[in-house]
Amino acid sequence: MTASDDLLGEDEVVIEATLNGRPLKRRVKARQHLADFLRQEMELTGTHLGCEHGICGACTVLIDGRTARGCLTLAAQISGKTVDTIEGLAESGKLTELQAEFIARNAAQCGFCSSGMLLTAYELLSRDETLSRAQIREFISGNMCRCTGYHAIVDAVEAAMTARGRS
Amino acid sequence: MFASDHRAQPAMKARNFRYIRPLSLDHAYRILSDNEGDAVPLAGGQSLLATLNMRLSAPKLLVDISELKELAGESLAAGCLRLGALTLHRELLGSKLVKKHVPLLARAASHIGHVAIRNRGTLGGSLAYADPAAELPACAVALGAKIELGSRKGARSVQAEDFFKGLFETDLRPGELILSVNFPVMQNRNAMGFAELARRHGDFALVGLAAVATMRNERIAQARIVYFGCVDRARLAQSVSAAVEGLTTPVPNAAAFESAIRSDLAPDETPGLRADTKLHVAAVLTRRVLNSLSGSAAA
Numbered sequence: 001m002t003a004s005d006d007l008l009g010e011d012e013v014v015i016e017a018t019l020n021g022r023p024l025k026r027r028v029k030a031r032q033h034l035a036d037f038l039r040q041e042m043e044l045t046g047t048h049l050g051c052e053h054g055i056c057g058a059c060t061v062l063i064d065g066r067t068a069r070g071c072l073t074l075a076a077q078i079s080g081k082t083v084d085t086i087e088g089l090a091e092s093g094k095l096t097e098l099q100a101e102f103i104a105r106n107a108a109q110c111g112f113c114s115s116g117m118l119l120t121a122y123e124l125l126s127r128d129e130t131l132s133r134a135q136i137r138e139f140i141s142g143n144m145c146r147c148t149g150y151h152a153i154v155d156a157v158e159a160a161m162t163a164r165g166r167s
Numbered sequence: 168m169f170a171s172d173h174r175a176q177p178a179m180k181a182r183n184f185r186y187i188r189p190l191s192l193d194h195a196y197r198i199l200s201d202n203e204g205d206a207v208p209l210a211g212g213q214s215l216l217a218t219l220n221m222r223l224s225a226p227k228l229l230v231d232i233s234e235l236k237e238l239a240g241e242s243l244a245a246g247c248l249r250l251g252a253l254t255l256h257r258e259l260l261g262s263k264l265v266k267k268h269v270p271l272l273a274r275a276a277s278h279i280g281h282v283a284i285r286n287r288g289t290l291g292g293s294l295a296y297a298d299p300a301a302e303l304p305a306c307a308v309a310l311g312a313k314i315e316l317g318s319r320k321g322a323r324s325v326q327a328e329d330f331f332k333g334l335f336e337t338d339l340r341p342g343e344l345i346l347s348v349n350f351p352v353m354q355n356r357n358a359m360g361f362a363e364l365a366r367r368h369g370d371f372a373l374v375g376l377a378a379v380a381t382m383r384n385e386r387i388a389q390a391r392i393v394y395f396g397c398v399d400r401a402r403l404a405q406s407v408s409a410a411v412e413g414l415t416t417p418v419p420n421a422a423a424f425e426s427a428i429r430s431d432l433a434p435d436e437t438p439g440l441r442a443d444t445k446l447h448v449a450a451v452l453t454r455r456v457l458n459s460l461s462g463s464a465a466a
Contacts, residue, residue, distance in 0.1 A: 006187075006194070007187075007197055007198045007201045007202070008185065008187070008202075008228070009185035009186050009187030009198070009228045009229070009230070010185055010186065010187070011183060011184070011185050011186070013186050029179065030183075030184060030185055030186035030229070031179055031180075031181040031182065031183055031184055031219075032179060033180060033181070033216065033220065036178065036179070036180070040178070052180055052220050053217035053220050053221055054213060054216070054217050054280075054284065057281070057283065060283055063286075063287075066257075066283075066286045067282055067283040067286060068283055068286055068287050069213070069216075069283050069284065069287075071180075071216070071220060072212055072213050072216040072217060072220075072284075072287070073212065073216065073287070074186065074209075074212070074216070074229075076186045076188075076231070077209075077212070077231060077233070079188075080234075120282065120283070123282065138368055138369075139282055141281055141367060141368050141369050142280065142281020142282055142283050142284065142369060143281075
């Protein structure tokens, strides 16, 4: 490394992170966003890509337990962080109640928004608050669904929230 | 043209750039001054990444400042709440100090993007990007905030109203970073208000305003009103601010400030929304804000 190397940066970066509970060490392109990295390099295609500029929410993942846009995050930025995708969270069983409510109420039709919706709903439930239907709608407002008209999704999230409050 | 194996030629949305995560603020300064205009700071990336994906911007180097401790934190001193540039929108909503001393920021933050955006977007990023539809630049001007800037040459501080120069244009010089923002804390007689119209909660504002007032009982003794979404940059709406002084709330109609709105705002026509409509909405929202001025974070 020459004297000025620490001022130039690199177009490939080695990242070390935790992905779906397992340690990850990879060389990534600086310009590759997280959703592309997950889909193309890790073959985790449950993270969907819709608009790729932060509007639709299909690419939602969890970074350190909170929702983030996979398209508005560089893969390089996750170094040192914990990332969970729909695959990891579904396998862990943490989404079971939400998934059951989504199925029971037909809250997924084409399924394109479902991974993002489930992760956003997961963050909502993890807050341990009771939200009104209007507040649920606002919470999921960053995730677009073009099938359901949202009603069934709000029903499912509300049902999961109520069930959790009872237990 | 489709590659038979998608891994052979991975798609890249952004143009090529280099990436670096400086180890200290001083390191960041050296990188920024060494690379002149080629380097762009990256914090939350919630605006920058969208422009990169659409190739609207093509920096040669992204300097990831998101882990710099020097740019984080909140503290109360000398009548001001100092918020580090890396303060997340989510933190504006959750902070007890913000709620108590600068509740306007908590009110505004609920309108910024959506949950996932607020989890990563930063205060400094919003000010530096200077989107004319953004909430926080307007709040900073209305509150009379002071923005602390730093570079290899040293630190300086700029009043928010002098910081915003034009559409997406600020007083930031090459190699300079926003370090923190000092917001004067609310005094006893201060009240504030905020309203925004967007197609969907969290979408870009079509018209919005932030207001800070000094009240004598129900009378507005002094006001600072700043619009967003229908202006080219965050700046004090001087005519409206002057026109509402002396009004007693509740204000029955917009007669006292309707013409002032026309002299302060010159909104563009946008698809589906005529300039006249925006002016009308601005008048309606202004009256609503004046009639809901309060000292608390609750809307």
